[in-house]
Amino acid sequence: MRIVDFHCDVLSKLLEDESLSFEPGMSGKLDVTHGRLRGQKALLQTFAVYISPSRPDYRSLNPVLESIDLFYEKVLKQSGLRHIRSTADLEACMNQGLTGALLSLEGAGGLQGKLSALRLMHRLGVRAIGFTWNDANWAADGAMEPRGGGLTKQGAAFVKACNELGIIIDVSHLSERAFWDVAALSEKPIIASHSNAKALCDHPRNLSDLQIQAIFESGGVVGVTFVPMFLRADGHAKIEDVLNHMEHFCSLGGEEHVMIGSDFDGIDHYVEGLTHPGELAGLREAMIGRFSKTLTEKIWSGNAVAFLKRNLPAE
Numbered sequence: 001m002r003i004v005d006f007h008c009d010v011l012s013k014l015l016e017d018e019s020l021s022f023e024p025g026m027s028g029k030l031d032v033t034h035g036r037l038r039g040q041k042a043l044l045q046t047f048a049v050y051i052s053p054s055r056p057d058y059r060s061l062n063p064v065l066e067s068i069d070l071f072y073e074k075v076l077k078q079s080g081l082r083h084i085r086s087t088a089d090l091e092a093c094m095n096q097g098l099t100g101a102l103l104s105l106e107g108a109g110g111l112q113g114k115l116s117a118l119r120l121m122h123r124l125g126v127r128a129i130g131f132t133w134n135d136a137n138w139a140a141d142g143a144m145e146p147r148g149g150g151l152t153k154q155g156a157a158f159v160k161a162c163n164e165l166g167i168i169i170d171v172s173h174l175s176e177r178a179f180w181d182v183a184a185l186s187e188k189p190i191i192a193s194h195s196n197a198k199a200l201c202d203h204p205r206n207l208s209d210l211q212i213q214a215i216f217e218s219g220g221v222v223g224v225t226f227v228p229m230f231l232r233a234d235g236h237a238k239i240e241d242v243l244n245h246m247e248h249f250c251s252l253g254g255e256e257h258v259m260i261g262s263d264f265d266g267i268d269h270y271v272e273g274l275t276h277p278g279e280l281a282g283l284r285e286a287m288i289g290r291f292s293k294t295l296t297e298k299i300w301s302g303n304a305v306a307f308l309k310r311n312l313p314a315e
């Protein structure tokens, strides 16, 4: 079974340092590399566009467009990769041994509430959007904004537009109130690409049991993430902690809804023995030791594939 990982931030590293490439030989500087993806014949990797708040152009569309250009120029030009825009692309990856590359936005600040910008993102092949990173923007408050506000009027319009365009809404970084606003408004399933369970690790970036169940009931998926601080309070996380969160999701009815959203290249502290995609075999071995083979395959890729088949356009 070939892995699906629904979140990484390698595009943000490529944006910050133009000397970096996605070609072989970058393994000291990047977690996710072409060699590591192809080495394990990964089925799908989501590439998030993340713009650091430290950039002076943080709120503008420019760095978003530059990141998408990097996705096309540096990632997609590598051999064995295919941009996933439709279920036909996904099928091709499954049948031809290719690695699918799904493009997402982690924060929509740069779109400035403009539906024209959202439509362009869709035309450029963006298939998933998280409206905020941790802070607040025109659309909503993020998980670390103390005010804890919900969706704005413009944010609500974006929910509707994403539903109509066929862009998957990712709630991972939203405030709890904005989460519930999106859950109530969206007529399509919602996902949390990289979040863990608050019941096991009480962090604002994690989800309560009620939130997790609401995602499952919507028909969506949740990606267990390898951020040590979201796995256990002391931050000294082991592979066993990743399994504990997977198990908790399953205990809430998530056997068909749990996936993986590593956050590689978005983290500088790692789970012991899980510092880049080349080390995923250790996680898989631990999963097989604790879960049934069927459940392991579902979390490894089956649930994400089934979700995408239901929620990507056919062509």
Ligand SMILES: [Zn+2]
Binding pocket: 106, 173, 194, 263, 266
């Ligand atoms: Zn994130």
